[in-house]
Amino acid sequence: MKISAPHMGHLHLMLADLFQRMGVEYVKPPPTTTKTLQIGAKVSPEFACLPLKINLGNFIEALEAGADSLVMAGGHGPCRFGYYGIVEDRILRDLGYEFDFYMLEPFNDGAWKFYKLFESLSPGLSIRSLWKILKVSFSKGRAFDRLYKRALQIRACEINRGDTSRALKKAEAVLTAAYSPNEIEEAAAESMAILEAVERDPDRQVLKVGIVGEFYLLLEPFSNFGLEEFLGHMGVYLERSVWVTDWIAPNRNNIIYGYPKKLVKQKAAPYLNHNVGGEGQETVGSVVLFAERGFDGVIQLLPFGCMPENIATSILPKVQQYHDIPVLTLAFDEQSGRAGVITRVEAFLDLLSARRMKRNAGVAAPLEPAAAAMSERM
DSSP: OEEEOOOOTTHHHHHHHHHHHHTOEEOOOOOOOHHHHHHHHHHSOTTSOHHHHHHHHHHHHHHHTTOOEEEEEOOOSSSGGGGHHHHHHHHHHHTTOOOEEEEEOOGGGOHHHHHHHHHHHSTTOOHHHHHHHHHHHHHHHHHHHHHHHHHHHHGGGBSSTTHHHHHHHHHHHHHHHOOSHHHHHHHHHHHHHHHHTSOBOTTOEEEEEEEEEOHHHHHOGGGGTTHHHHHHHTTEEEEESOOHHHHHOTTOOOTTTSSOHHHHHHHHTTTOOSOOSTTHHHHHHHHHHHHHTTOSEEEEEEETTOHHHHHHHHHHHHHHHHHTOOEEEEEEOTTOOHHHHHHHHHHHHHHHHHHHHHHHTTOSSOSEEHHHHHHTTO
16 A cells, blocks of 8 residues: 655655554655646636645645555535545546545544544554554654744744754754654754754844634645745744644644634634634634734735635624734635735735834834744743
8 A cells, every 4th residue: 555645734744654653655745836736726626725726736646656545634514625535536536546545534523433544544453553653643743843833933033044944954854753752752852952053133123923824725835835934034923823733633722823722712702703614713813812912913824715714804804903903815726926925915014014113103123022022932
């Protein structure tokens, strides 16, 4: 068996580790490129979400690279994500591909069903063994998330542009090589030290921006034109509302984000008090949290036509007015161009800078020192 899954941020690093421990060969799809999107968009329904089109491109490239089995996360609720696997399976078979397809439904939909899928991939795998494997691989995933979160903070005040990204690649390599629980713990500390060694200006003045929205657009850099790295190079301190291990964790406690899902929903309740699918409710609640913490602004990312995020978008003007925080909404599809997105983001940053300067009425050092910004919630 040679199994593969679509790219989504650093999820492939976790999956490679997980399947290695299960004794299953994992075929990593080629890096997502414009060609990948073109392949997926060509065979997808016109009004399908952008993530589905990229997923299909990943699957086709993985099958062409030798994969004979595919795994896709399932779901339920108003969001169309729950149908992705079914639609992708049918499209690929209509194209003539032969493969085994596995739908990984949420753990809370049934622990036994969840276990049986993994047991079918690795016959003889006991529940106890699966739990140990998942626990170790998940701890590795948490370590990756902590690295990426810290990189968002450090990049804002790096002295030499690109140092953070280069250090992050070295840190990734150290953590990827770790296998046992002790090795992972040591590698996590070593990789974080690599990041902390990046030379930076602690007195640099920065804007603080939160990023919210649909989980795939937040987690997959290709889908948003590497927006986080661009903003970091512009000297913007960033925090994101969705992280890979928070998203896949059964309890959804949002350990990396730093705020439990229950609190996020409480913050959203005055504006949206029920689940609308995807991250719609979480988007609203996170904007409130960022506003309460004094962030200069928020950027919302969503695929064009995403129902949960469109609901959130229609509600956010009230949140902006009540909490006095600007929100820039960016919708993406296969027709989106990087130049247009960057132009809008640059204009938004100019707006945030002007607002900050106006509030401070010409007081020296109107922007918050990067050192103070980075020290929060570490």
